[in-house]
Amino acid sequence: MQIQVYNLHKSYLDGVGRRLHILRGLNFEVESGSTVAILGASGTGKSTFLHILGTLEAIDEGKLCLDGSDISIFSRDQAAKFRNEKVGFIFQFHQLLQDFTALENVMIPQLMKGSNSVVVRENALDLLQRVGLGERTMHKPAQLSGGEQQRVAIARALVNRPSVVLADEPTGNLDEDTSAQIMEILLRLNQEYETTLIMITHNTGIASEMQFQHKMENGQLNLLPNV
Template identity: 45%
Template sequence: MNANENTSKPEAALSFECRQLSKSYQQGPITTQVLSHLDLAVKAGELVAIVGSSGCGKSTFLHLAGALDTPSTGEVFINGVNIHQLSEKQRAKFRNQHIGFIYQFHHLMMEFSAQENVAMPLLIRGDSPKDALAQAQVMLEQVGLSHRTHHRPSELSGGERQRVAIARALVTKPSLILADEPTGNLDFDTAEQIYQLLQTLNRTVNTSFVIVTHDLTLAAKMDRQLRLEHGHLKPLADISPSNLESVQNEQRQAEES
């Protein structure tokens, strides 16, 4: 190989991009601006954390990113597709194929088993029940719940339910996972297990994760940390075990201001 030849790896493709994304709500004569000309680019396989105070627009951002709401202005691209130019039917199909959602509350269907809950997105897109259940079983094994396949949510712990929710989000092999406080209702030890699981699955399937959270310990484990403030995304100071406390103090001061 020539010594002058460039041996650097090619840049990873973008799996998710927001361009000048804005959202406002009108109530009588009052306009509330939630997001304002927000830009974000996420590479394939990247883990991105977004932190911010309550009411700063994190949930609004996720709804726009996941094609669950429409922006006032701006564009959202997933795998190069402008999702808000799709029809409602096309958006629903696109979400099923390319986006996975993880919520603070697992939103499992209580009358179905863990395996059936995980298989549901595959059944919705038209896979045969046999194939959907087989893929769900594989996904449950990956999240360490092969022994809980036929248990219903009421028979699972909080951490196990969240693992089922993660398996359901990943079973379609989406390019993007949008997560809203995925560890918000878990104790420290269970949350730590979920952290490790997300990172392992990210490496295994090369899915991008965009996680909104108050949990700076979780944010510190991501590849990149951003703060949503006054409708804009700003880089968050580097987080490491040595400076986590100071960043947490900074976060509290921002929320109180």
């Protein structure tokens, strides 16, 4: 997915009615299939920006084009349809449904689209195999390690073959070895599916594995030189 963001502004009202400006005229472009890391201090607007890209939050001002579609003017229903078909999310805390197996968690996004349940099951099993969980498909989240739960989350994010995957600190709660395994899976599947990958991370080592690194400062994204 090609992403183009122009003069994006986003603000919130705090508890006493003061307006807090989070994103200030942000510009950003990325070509389809690229991998991008977003660095920056906590509270600088990284997650807000990711939520905007995923149509989870509206903007105050600016233009946001994904694959040529200006999603900043979408209705709520249009945004939800676009999000379900084009965007995959991976969060730091997995967000898996605890009463469902790994297989069921991965199947849910396609079932919500009304896809054939037999095909959905085959797709989910294939993805779980690809992330190394072929023997753990019937386990519930509580029976899986943190790294295994994150692998389920990756499979779930990719089951609809999204154009872009948005990952918010996907290795933030994992040890170094498990983080390396998760990154290997993400980058391998990025190449296999030609999916644009945008990841928030505080880990500069992980960021260096991505093609492009940006830093969020003063409400804007600044491209960092490759080292």
